[in-house]
Amino acid sequence: MHSLPDGYTALVIGASGTIGRAFQRAIAADPACAGVVALSRSTHPGFDLGDPHQFAAALSALPSDLSLVIDATGILSNDPAGPEKSLSAVQPQNLHRLMQINAVGPLMMLRELAPRLARGRCLYGKLSARVGSISDNRLGGWYSYRASKAALNMLLQTAAIELQRRLPGLVVAAMQPGTVRSPLSQRFVSAATDTVLPEEAALGLLAALDAIEPGPGARFVDYRGKTIPW
Numbered sequence: 707m708h709s710l711p712d713g714y715t716a717l718v719i720g721a722s723g724t725i726g727r728a729f730q731r732a733i734a735a736d737p738a739c740a741g742v743v744a745l746s747r748s749t750h751p752g753f754d755l756g757d758p759h760q761f762a763a764a765l766s767a768l769p770s771d772l773s774l775v776i777d778a779t780g781i782l783s784n785d786p787a788g789p790e791k792s793l794s795a796v797q798p799q800n801l802h803r804l805m806q807i808n809a810v811g812p813l814m815m816l817r818e819l820a821p822r823l824a825r826g827r828c829l830y831g832k833l834s835a836r837v838g839s840i841s842d843n844r845l846g847g848w849y850s851y852r853a854s855k856a857a858l859n860m861l862l863q864t865a866a867i868e869l870q871r872r873l874p875g876l877v878v879a880a881m882q883p884g885t886v887r888s889p890l891s892q893r894f895v896s897a898a899t900d901t902v903l904p905e906e907a908a909l910g911l912l913a914a915l916d917a918i919e920p921g922p923g924a925r926f927v928d929y930r931g932k933t934i935p936w
């Protein structure tokens with residue numbers, strides 16, 4: 707992370723997942739990083755994105771000068787059958803659950819983190835998805851996942867505009883990691899689908915995040931550093 711000062715402190719949220727672990731390892735390997743805190747459902751105290759009341763306790767021991775925050779949390783589907791392929795398959799409880807885990811929970815987490823963000827250059831990256839792009843939606847389907855990621859993107863943009871008034875060095879990015887090879891994605895991809903190793907996705911996204919200049923608002927980028935239309 708060439709744009710961050712020597713001795714910076716980082717946080718990875720969702721560090722127990724495949725790409726979360728890859729982010730943690732990549733950041734820890736940076737000689738300029740003084741320490742990376744890993745936070746997940748299995749840490750103590752842990753947290754549940756469905757219960758924002760837990761966040762304050764989970765974050766209470768964090769340093770107050772975080773220069774790099776990666777939120778690698780998220781859920782693809784709450785239905786054993788997978789993402790909906792048709793309007794008739796949409797169930798309100800699944801839609802509500804994905805909205806909570808993919809959009810509402812992360813925003814409440816960012817709200818709790820905001821006072822702990824460094825006042826100089828500070829990078830905040832949240833895993834999103836290309837399917838959350840409204841202008842790029844040409845295939846339809848995946849209602850709950852698409853909607854939750856589109857909602858997340860709007861919330862990140864809105865939060866960035868506000869937080870950058872107090873923290874002009876803050877970069878906020880919605881990040882598309884590609885189809886990462888993991889147990890989560892395996893059952894939803896075909897042999898013809900282009901996949902990416904978690905280490906490649908993490909390193910690519912960190913480089914893309916590092917290259918972004920602060921404000922105004924958030925950015926939407928993929929692991930190759932390319933901008934995705936909202």
